[in-house]
Amino acid sequence: MQEWLNHNFGYVFPFFFLTLWLFITYWIALLGGWRLLSKRFRATGPFSGQKWYMQSAAMRWSSHYGNILTVGANSDGLFLVPFILFRAWHPPLFVPWSDITARSKTLLFFFPMVELRLGSIEQVPFTIRASLAARLESAAGESWPMNTKRFLTSPPPPIS
Numbered sequence: 001m002q003e004w005l006n007h008n009f010g011y012v013f014p015f016f017f018l019t020l021w022l023f024i025t026y027w028i029a030l031l032g033g034w035r036l037l038s039k040r041f042r043a044t045g046p047f048s049g050q051k052w053y054m055q056s057a058a059m060r061w062s063s064h065y066g067n068i069l070t071v072g073a074n075s076d077g078l079f080l081v082p083f084i085l086f087r088a089w090h091p092p093l094f095v096p097w098s099d100i101t102a103r104s105k106t107l108l109f110f111f112p113m114v115e116l117r118l119g120s121i122e123q124v125p126f127t128i129r130a131s132l133a134a135r136l137e138s139a140a141g142e143s144w145p146m147n148t149k150r151f152l153t154s155p156p157p158p159i160s
Contacts, residue, residue, distance in 0.1 A: 022088055029089035032063025033124030040119065041099075043081070043092035049074030050139040058127040071132065073139035078116070080126075095119065102145040104130070116145070 029035045051072040058064045068086050072079030078100060081092040101117045105127070114133035116126040128136075137144045 025086060025088045025090065028063050031061040032059035032065075033118075033122065034059070034063075034090050034093070036122050037093055037095070037118055037124055038091050040122070041093045041095045043079065043094040047072050047074075047079040047092070047094065049076075049079065050135070051079070052132065052135060055128070055132055058125075060124060071128075071136070073136040075139075075141050075143045077143075078118075078136065078140075093118075097140055097143040097145060100145050102133070 029038075049072050051070055053070050054067045055069045055071045056064070056066045057069055057071070065082060065086075068083040070079075070081045070083075075097075077094050077096040079092065079094050081087070082090045095118050099118070099120045103115055105113050105115055107113050112130035113127050114130055116128065116133075118124045118126050
């Protein structure tokens with residue numbers, strides 16, 4: 001067996017690697033919630049609106065998409081698609097703003113973040129930097145989920 005593997009490693013390894021890659025991307029999509037969201041929010045056509053490339057986000061169960069997302073927004077909703085190498089089981093998504101809620105949070109006491117909950121039923125967390133959320137808010141206009149608008153556009157009111 002060892003001798004066979006030594007002679008055929010160059011042929012076997014690509015299939016092993018591809019199988020492992022597909023298995024891992026499947027589990028990330030499943031655990032993170034992307035597969036759940038794709039059942040209802042799969043993008044059906046080209047997206048027209050502002051897009052930001054190489055963005056990061058975190059989803060459920062510590063699924064992290066580091067610098068591989070294209071995130072877009074317009075007045076109708078939020079567009080998400082990963083870089084092509086990570087697209088297995090991650091189809092492009094378009095989630096209407098009416099199916100998104102948002103709240104601000106702080107990571108490790110220093111980093112302002114915004115958690116979007118995608119899907120009124122699914123409630124999949126999608127945590128992004130506040131700077132990206134501000135760009136999304138600008139592109140969404142009046143459609144942006146109201147509960148973080150004050151956080152992103154103006155200082156909070158004084159506590160009485």
